[in-house]
Amino acid sequence: MPIDLRSDTVTKPTPSMLEAMFSAAVGDDVFGDDPTVNALQEKAARLFGMEAALFCPSGTMTNQLAIRVHTQPGSEVICDTLSHIYLYEGGGIALNALSSVKLLTGDRGRINAAQIKDAINNPDDVHAPVSRLVSLENTMNKGGGCYYDLSAIEAIKEVCTQHSLALHLDGARLFNALVETNESPFDYGQAFDSISICLSKGLGCPVGSLLIGKTDFIKKARRFRKAMGGGWRQAGYLAAAGIYALDHHIQRLRDDHTRAKAIGHMLQPLPEVEEIYPIDTNIVIFRLPDSILATDYVAKLAQKGIAAVTFGKHLVRFVTHLDFTDMQLEELEKSLKKVI
Numbered sequence: 269m270p271i272d273l274r275s276d277t278v279t280k281p282t283p284s285m286l287e288a289m290f291s292a293a294v295g296d297d298v299f300g301d302d303p304t305v306n307a308l309q310e311k312a313a314r315l316f317g318m319e320a321a322l323f324c325p326s327g328t329m330t331n332q333l334a335i336r337v338h339t340q341p342g343s344e345v346i347c348d349t350l351s352h353i354y355l356y357e358g359g360g361i362a363l364n365a366l367s368s369v370k371l372l373t374g375d376r377g378r379i380n381a382a383q384i385k386d387a388i389n390n391p392d393d394v395h396a397p398v399s400r401l402v403s404l405e406n407t408m409n410k411g412g413g414c415y416y417d418l419s420a421i422e423a424i425k426e427v428c429t430q431h432s433l434a435l436h437l438d439g440a441r442l443f444n445a446l447v448e449t450n451e452s453p454f455d456y457g458q459a460f461d462s463i464s465i466c467l468s469k470g471l472g473c474p475v476g477s478l479l480i481g482k483t484d485f486i487k488k489a490r491r492f493r494k495a496m497g498g499g500w501r502q503a504g505y506l507a508a509a510g511i512y513a514l515d516h517h518i519q520r521l522r523d524d525h526t527r528a529k530a531i532g533h534m535l536q537p538l539p540e541v542e543e544i545y546p547i548d549t550n551i552v553i554f555r556l557p558d559s560i561l562a563t564d565y566v567a568k569l570a571q572k573g574i575a576a577v578t579f580g581k582h583l584v585r586f587v588t589h590l591d592f593t594d595m596q597l598e599e600l601e602k603s604l605k606k607v608i
């Protein structure tokens with residue numbers, strides 16, 4: 269069995285999570301009568317102190333639904349150049365929302381209030397797209413899993429309020445940030461108009477993401493989800509995993525962070541490692557010298573039984589997760605020394 273550090277999406281349900289899934293009460297969610305889906309959505313809304321939530325198959329769908337509802341054709345979305353919504357969602361902003369993007373260069377993917385203020389177009393200038401939405405990502409995947417301070421987000425919220433912009437959070441790994449900062453989901457619920465969280469990443473579910481926001485907003489998102497073919501039926505079996513994860517898998521994210529830092533220590537002495545990004549949560553990104561292509565290095569890792577992904581021409585990413593154990597960590601250390 270290879271040690272799979274490609275992503276925190278690769279986890280399998282634990283026996284207890286599977287048991288919760290097997291015993292879920294289900295109904296037809298298109299008719300709105302799957303009790304477990306409804307319970308998950310209510311639980312998530314309550315957790316963030318927001319009005320409503322929508323259970324969806326992926327974080328791409330929850331982000332894209334949010335962008336679609338917040339914008340109109342010809343709008344502009346302000347985000348960092350490293351954002352998942354821009355880089356990894358199949359051009360969805362153009363495809364689904366017929367909208368433009370204003371890309372900013374933040375600190376490892378984290379943009380600030382002053383930058384955003386400067387990026388807002390004059391609403392009376394017909395040359396410019398209409399600035400409508402700011403989207404933040406926390407933790408920031410391409411920035412190596414770094415996270416925002418809530419105070420920075422509150423300053424951004426103020427700019428958005430002054431300029432009538434909506435504020436969305438791609439919180440695929442928000443709980444990884446929250447266990448580090450000890451901030452609460454409730455504080456985040458007050459700052460954002462909409463929040464997307466992934467259950468299928470560090471929280472260890474097989475499938476699923478949640479979009480959280482106001483009742484009216486979620487009602488519109490539900491309509492677009494249906495039009496995208498995302499209306500699902502006895503999804504309660506999957507929602508049961510989500511409820512289980514929110515109850516049992518948040519605090520343990522700290523273990524993933526500890527193991528990620530341990531990997532950082534293992535990489536430090538290796539001659540082929542030029543730079544390691546600061547390790548703040550469960551993501552480890554490191555740079556190889558110009559003489560080694562990341563694709564070649566990842567192939568060599570695979571020969572040693574380690575699965576990883578390239579994250580640039582000379583960048584490699586490891587992500588720790590629920591199925592990555594201390595025993596595997598020990599094995600990893602031995603294997604890493606023999607890659608080159």
Ligand SMILES: *Cc1c(COP(=O)(O)O)cnc(C)c1O
Nearest residue numbers: 326327328329352405409438440
């Ligand atoms: C994984 C991820 C998503 C959503 O991905 P899906 O595979 O569509 O669930 C969104 N944003 C970030 C930052 C992610 O890492």
